[in-house]
Structures are given as structure tokens and as C-alpha cells.
Amino acid sequence: MLIMNNVSRIYRNDTIQTHALRDFSLEVNEGEFVAVTGPSGSGKSTFLNVAGLLDTFDQGEYKLDGISVHGLKDDELSKLRNEKIGFIFQSYNLIPDYSIFDNVDMPLRYRGFSTAERKHRVENALEKVGLASRANYLPSQLSGGQQQRVAIARALAGEPKILLADEPTGNLDSLMARQVMELLHNLNQEGTTIIMVTHDPDQAREVSRNIQIIDGQISDFRIYAPLQTTDKEQSNTKGTTDEHSIEQESVDA
Amino acid sequence: MLRYNLRLALQSFKRAPSLYFLVLITLSVGVGLLSANLALVSAMAGDPIPEKSDQLFHVSMNTWPNDQPQAEPFHILRYREAIKIAESDIPTHSAVFYASGVYARDSKSTSLQRFDSTVRATTPGFFALANAPFAYGSAFAKSSGMEVVIGDELNQKIFAGKNSVGEVLELDGELLTIVGVLKPWFLRPLFYHATEGRAFDLTDDIYAPLETSIDLGWSIHARTSSTVSYKGVKFTRDRNVFYLQAWVELANKSDKKAFQYYLDQYSQSLKTAGEHPLAIRNELRDVNAWLLEQNIVDQKVLAFTLASVLFLCVCVFNASSLLLSRFHSAKFEVGLRRAVGASNKQMLMQGVTESALLGVIAGITSLLLSWFFLKLSTKFLPDLANLAIIEPKILILGMLIALFTAVSSALYPLYRANRYTISAELK
Numbered sequence: 001m002l003i004m005n006n007v008s009r010i011y012r013n014d015t016i017q018t019h020a021l022r023d024f025s026l027e028v029n030e031g032e033f034v035a036v037t038g039p040s041g042s043g044k045s046t047f048l049n050v051a052g053l054l055d056t057f058d059q060g061e062y063k064l065d066g067i068s069v070h071g072l073k074d075d076e077l078s079k080l081r082n083e084k085i086g087f088i089f090q091s092y093n094l095i096p097d098y099s100i101f102d103n104v105d106m107p108l109r110y111r112g113f114s115t116a117e118r119k120h121r122v123e124n125a126l127e128k129v130g131l132a133s134r135a136n137y138l139p140s141q142l143s144g145g146q147q148q149r150v151a152i153a154r155a156l157a158g159e160p161k162i163l164l165a166d167e168p169t170g171n172l173d174s175l176m177a178r179q180v181m182e183l184l185h186n187l188n189q190e191g192t193t194i195i196m197v198t199h200d201p202d203q204a205r206e207v208s209r210n211i212q213i214i215d216g217q218i219s220d221f222r223i224y225a226p227l228q229t230t231d232k233e234q235s236n237t238k239g240t241t242d243e244h245s246i247e248q249e250s251v252d253a
Numbered sequence: 254m255l256r257y258n259l260r261l262a263l264q265s266f267k268r269a270p271s272l273y274f275l276v277l278i279t280l281s282v283g284v285g286l287l288s289a290n291l292a293l294v295s296a297m298a299g300d301p302i303p304e305k306s307d308q309l310f311h312v313s314m315n316t317w318p319n320d321q322p323q324a325e326p327f328h329i330l331r332y333r334e335a336i337k338i339a340e341s342d343i344p345t346h347s348a349v350f351y352a353s354g355v356y357a358r359d360s361k362s363t364s365l366q367r368f369d370s371t372v373r374a375t376t377p378g379f380f381a382l383a384n385a386p387f388a389y390g391s392a393f394a395k396s397s398g399m400e401v402v403i404g405d406e407l408n409q410k411i412f413a414g415k416n417s418v419g420e421v422l423e424l425d426g427e428l429l430t431i432v433g434v435l436k437p438w439f440l441r442p443l444f445y446h447a448t449e450g451r452a453f454d455l456t457d458d459i460y461a462p463l464e465t466s467i468d469l470g471w472s473i474h475a476r477t478s479s480t481v482s483y484k485g486v487k488f489t490r491d492r493n494v495f496y497l498q499a500w501v502e503l504a505n506k507s508d509k510k511a512f513q514y515y516l517d518q519y520s521q522s523l524k525t526a527g528e529h530p531l532a533i534r535n536e537l538r539d540v541n542a543w544l545l546e547q548n549i550v551d552q553k554v555l556a557f558t559l560a561s562v563l564f565l566c567v568c569v570f571n572a573s574s575l576l577l578s579r580f581h582s583a584k585f586e587v588g589l590r591r592a593v594g595a596s597n598k599q600m601l602m603q604g605v606t607e608s609a610l611l612g613v614i615a616g617i618t619s620l621l622l623s624w625f626f627l628k629l630s631t632k633f634l635p636d637l638a639n640l641a642i643i644e645p646k647i648l649i650l651g652m653l654i655a656l657f658t659a660v661s662s663a664l665y666p667l668y669r670a671n672r673y674t675i676s677a678e679l680k
């Protein structure tokens with residue numbers, strides 16, 4: 001589904017270079033639910049942005065659903081973003097003066113669907129997040145948790161192959177966070193691949209696979225996954241298939 | 254997509270109404286001022302009779318009987334030359350005329366009110382030559398006879414616009430019958446009388462046969478020159494009084510050549526008879542060459558047009574910087590739309606749609622403003638009164654300029670807005 005090989009992303013300004021990602025390699029298979037953890041500033045958001053084609057990378061190779069994204073033109077990248085990726089942000093990023101319906105409808109507008117098809121999809125997506133009755137509300141008339149569910153509906157409406165979520169529960173209290181997590185689990189069970197950045201070890205523990213990013217690289221994945229066996233110390237920066245099988249074990253254990 | 258983009262544009266106007274209002278006013282004032290000037294210049298520099306302006310020729314001759322003072326070909330002619338021209342059958346049509354004026358009233362009217370009316374005392378070829386548009390009746394057939402053709406304005410004033418053919422007018426005490434009524438007739442410039450600062454006068458009220466006018470002694474309301482004294486127009490036929498203008502319609506080059514030869518032969522005969530001491534110089538100028546030579550385009554208006562182009566540039570820069578701040582604050586939404594799959598091209602189209610819509614609105618307000626500016630300018634330059642008219646082509650041009658300036662004001666801000674990294678605004 002997603003393969004990164006030795007990807008680096010360097011932010012340059014006048015005085016300093018920040019290696020937000022360095023020789024970053026990872027493979028995520030279809031249907032996985034991956035939790036990404038790591039200290040602040042370690043490159044988690046950068047990874048997600050690169051994965052979601054919201055940011056470029058400087059070196060390495062990135063394949064999304066079998067398509068190498070390097071060298072793609074803007075409209076090809078936009079099409080990929082539109083059709084294959086759903087993005088969920090920490091601060092929801094809803095447009096405040098658009099109705100819930102129009103917010104969810106937005107990605108579909110760039111897809112050339114008929115009016116009827118769009119309506120059907122928006123209603124379906126809102127149904128999934130349990131907000132079908134609020135289609136005509138404005139975002140400000142909903143609670144934080146509901147707003148995030150609208151954002152999820154927006155990400156879902158185009159039926160993407162992969163959902164990328166950057167601290168989706170970061171702004172929510174634990175009850176609302178719970179609802180959002182349940183929603184994500186349901187979606188994953190229906191087959192959507194999910195990569196989620198989180199600071200919450202409990203959330204990380206409940207998903208099929210954990211990775212940890214430290215200083216722009218994938219580090220020892222076990223730190224936040226105390227359930228796994230301890231005999232397989234390994235720094236998982238390379239050999240993605242390997243890494244995957246180990247994680248599977250750790251979850252099974 | 255267009256409908257969606259239009260909806261987004263309206264939404265965007267709603268979000269920052271005062272800013273968009275400022276942009277609108279800035280552009281409208283700039284475009285309005287320019288369109289007003291262009292309207293003036295276009296009316297001044299326009300071709301009044303494009304369908305045959307290259308076949309109509311003004312005749313200038315130097316037939317001055319002594320070597321003082323007129324060495325250059327003269328735009329006014331004596332009766333004898335004028336008749337020589339009218340006699341020739343080389344031109345398809347010819348017109349020989351002078352400008353006069355009378356007081357006119359309906360001879361049957363009980364009211365004694367008289368209307369001060371301009372008169373064109375002319376040979377009958379005038380109407381066909383100048384493509385005068387008839388509403389009723391037709392031209393008079395001879396240069397004599399008590400018949401007239403009247404213009405629409407006078408017909409409105411005296412006969413309330415009805416078909417007045419057959420009615421009798423009392424003109425300075427003489428009774429003349431109306432044989433033709435013209436439709437509203439606009440010639441800008443008034444090519445057949447572009448001299449003496451009259452290029453922007455209206456077409457005449459009354460067209461009367463030349464010989465009749467001379468016989469009735471209707472005075473000459475235009476420049477005259479003479480080597481002798483004379484008591485009035487009645488006595489001009491066989492004297493050295495220069496006052497008639499002549500136009501000929503020549504269908505092709507060989508006709509023009511033939512007619513030039515005809516004029517030169519005539520001058521030669523004067524020379525042979527000892528009546529013409531100067532070199533033979535007769536000139537035929539077509540409508541546009543003639544108008545150009547008369548320098549009828551007001552230099553003040555030209556200078557002001559240039560200034561208004563520069564002013565419009567300033568307006569565009571202003572609008573652009575306003576839009577820059579607007580688009581800067583819309584960065585978040587641009588980033589979000591890009592993130593969910595809008596391509597750069599689609600975002601550009603959205604921005605262009607918004608600015609085009611702004612341009613259409615600015616176009617409409619600018620045309621209202623330019624109408625207002627024109628009214629204002631005729632207050633200061635009353636000479637321009639008959640020119641201060643926005644023709645359809647200026648309407649269209651004004652709309653296009655407004656569209657163009659609105660879109661170009663938005664181009665740089667749009668370019669900037671679409672260069673932000675998508676993720677920068679999304680947290």
C-alpha cells in the first residue's frame with residue numbers, strides 16, 4: 001500500500017538545516033492500522049505530510065498503491081490526494097462558514113461526480129460518522145468531537161485507500177477521543193488502511209502495529225508496546241518486510 | 254465547476270465585503286475614467302462613414318485670381334468652380350454647399366414660435382453622397398425649387414415626429430414644402446463640414462436647394478473670402494467670393510485620376526485666360542485624410558487619455574495589493590482545498606472566476622461612472638457636448654478592460670497564494 005525507501009526531508013532556512021526525515025524507510029500493507037509515536041519535533045507530522053503528498057521530499061523513493069510519486073506533476077499528485085488519500089488533522093480544519101454538508105462535499109467537487117452522486121456519498125459518509133442529521137449545521141454548532149467526526153466524514157467521502165490522521169484526538173477530551181477511536185477502528189475493520197500519529201500510548205497499544213519516530217528515523221518500536229517479547233531487539237530502519245512480521249508477532253503475543 | 258466557483262466567489266465577497274467594495278471602486282474609477290476618455294477619442298477619431306470614406310473626396314483648389322494672399326489650395330470655392338464640379342459626370346455623386354441658418358415655423362401653425370435652424374444649402378447629390386437616412390419622402394431633385402428636406406430633430410420639434418412630407422414650412426418668411434424627412438442622423442465627426450471648429454456639430458436641421466438659398470439671400474454662416482465687396486449671397490455667383498465647399502464620390506482610382514485631370518484642365522483654362530497667376534494645385538482628399546488634416550482630435554483629450562491609462566495602472570496596483578492581503582488571509586482554505594485534492598490549475602481557475610466576476614461587476618459600475626464623467630467633462634468642455642456618447646463598441650471595450658484589469662490585479666496574488674506549501678497552514 002505504502003512503501004518508503006530512504007526518504008529524506010530537509011527543511012532549510014538561512015542559518016540551519018533541519019533533517020525532519022532521514023533515510024526513512026517503511027512499508028505499510030493494505031488493511032493495517034499503524035500508530036506512529038515519538039517525541040515532539042521528531043518528524044511524525046513531516047512523515048505524514050510526505051505520505052499524504054502535502055509535502056515534498058528531497059531524496060529516496062515513495063510508492064503509494066504501486067505508484068511511484070517521484071516526478072509526478074501537480075495535477076497527477078492532486079488526483080492521487082483526491083482519490084487515494086483521506087487526511088484527518090488535529091484541529092479538524094473545517095471551513096467555518098460552510099455547512100457540514102458543504103465541508104464534506106468539498107473533496108468530491110474536484111472529482112467530477114454528478115450532483116446526485118455527491119449527495120449520496122456525503123450522506124453516506126455522514127451516516128458512517130453518525131452525524132447524518134446535522135448536515136445543515138455550521139461547524140461552530142457542533143462539539144469538538146463531532147467536528148472531528150465531520151472531518152473524518154470528509155476524509156471518507158471519496159472512499160480513499162488510506163487514511164492519514166495527525167493526532168486526531170489531540171484536541172479532544174477522553175470521552176470524545178474514545179468515540180473517534182472507535183470510529184477509526186470500525187473503518188479499519190471495513191478495510192481502510194490507517195496511519196495515525198498519536199501521543200497516547202493506550203491508543204497506540206490498541207492498534208495492529210506501532211512505529212516510533214525519533215530524530216527523523218524509525219526507532220525501536222517496542223518502547224510504547226510493552227506487550228511484546230523482549231528478545232528481538234532490533235532497530236527497524238531497514239528491511240520493512242522484516243519489521244512487519246515482527247510487529248505481527250508482538251501483537252499476537 | 255464553474256457554478257461551484259461562482260458560488261465560492263460570492264462566499265468570498267461575503268467574507269470581506271468592505272475589502273471587495275474597495276477593490277471594486279478602485280477598478281471602476283480607473284476603468285470608468287479611461288472609458289470616458291476613450292469614448293471621446295473614439296468619437297473624435299472615428300470614421301463617420303466607413304462604408305465609403307475612401308471614395309468620398311473633399312475638393313480644394315487654388316484659383317485665387319491674384320498672387321495674394323492665398324497661395325495654398327483653398328477649401329472654399331467660388332460659385333463658378335463649384336458649378337464646374339457639380340456639372341462633371343465623372344463622380345458618382347457630388348455635393349456643393351454652404352452653411353446657412355433660418356428661423357422656421359409650420360406655416361399652418363397658429364403659434365408664431367419660430368425655431369432657429371441650421372441650413373445646408375446644397376445641390377441634391379448631397380443626400381446620396383453622404384448616405385443621409387430618409388425616414389419619409391426623398392431628396393429634392395433639383396438645385397432650385399421651393400422644397401426642403403428636414404432633419405429628425407426639427408421634425409420632432411415642429412411636427413412631433415410625424416410624417417411631415419407635404420407640409421409647408423415658413424422659413425424666414427418664405428414658404429417651402431417638405432419633400433423628405435431624415436431619421437436621426439449622427440455623423441461624428443461631421444465630415445462634410447469639419448472646418449471652422451464645427452467637426453462635432455450635429456447634422457443640419459434643414460437641407461435646401463443651393464440656387465434657391467442663394468436667390469432667397471440666405472446668408473453664409475461659415476468662412477468666406479473675397480477680393481471684392483458684395484451686398485449679399487445673392488450677388489456671389491459671378492464674383493470672386495469663396496464660400497462653397499465641394500465633395501465628390503469617386504468609385505475608383507481611374508475616376509479619381511480622371512477627375513483630377515478635369516479640375517486641372519479647368520485651372521489651365523483659367524490660366525490661359527489670364528485669370529489664374531499661380532501654379533495649378535488642386536487637391537482631392539478622402540474623408541479620413543481630410544479629417545486628419547483638420548486636426549480635429551483635441552490634444553487636451555489625448556493627453557488626458559494618456560493620463561487616465563497611467564491612473565488605471567495605479568488603480569490596478571492598488572487593487573492588486575488589496576487582493577494580496579485578501580488572498581493571504583485565505584491561505585488556510587487554499588491549503589485545505591489543495592490537501593483534499595484540488596490541483597493548482599483548479600485553484601487558479603477558482604481565483605480567476607472570482608476576479609472575473611469582480612471584473613463584470615466593476616465593468617457595470619465603471620460604465621455608470623464613465624457616463625457620469627462624460628456629463629461632467631461636457632460641463633468643462635462644452636464643445637464636446639455632442640461627442641459625450643458611449644457607443645456600443647465603447648461599452649464592450651469598457652467591459653473588456655474591466656475584466657482584464659480585474660483578472661490581472663488578481664494574477665500576482667493568486668500566483669503567490671498557490672505557491673505556499675500545502676501543509677504549512679494545516680495543523
Ligand SMILES: Nc1ncnc2c1ncn2[C@@H]1O[C@H](COP(=O)(O)OP(=O)(O)OP(=O)(O)O)[C@@H](O)[C@H]1O
Nearest residue numbers: 011012018019020039040041042043044045046047
Ligand atoms: N515548514 C518547516 N520549516 C522548517 N522546519 C520545519 C518545518 N516543519 C517542520 N519543521 C521541523 O522539522 C522537525 C520535525 O517536525 P514535525 O512537525 O514533523 O514534528 P512532530 O514529530 O510532528 O512533532 P509534534 O509531536 O510536536 O507534532 C522539527 O524540528 C520542526 O521544527
Ligand SMILES: [Mg+2]
Nearest residue numbers: 044045046166
Ligand atoms: Mg506533529
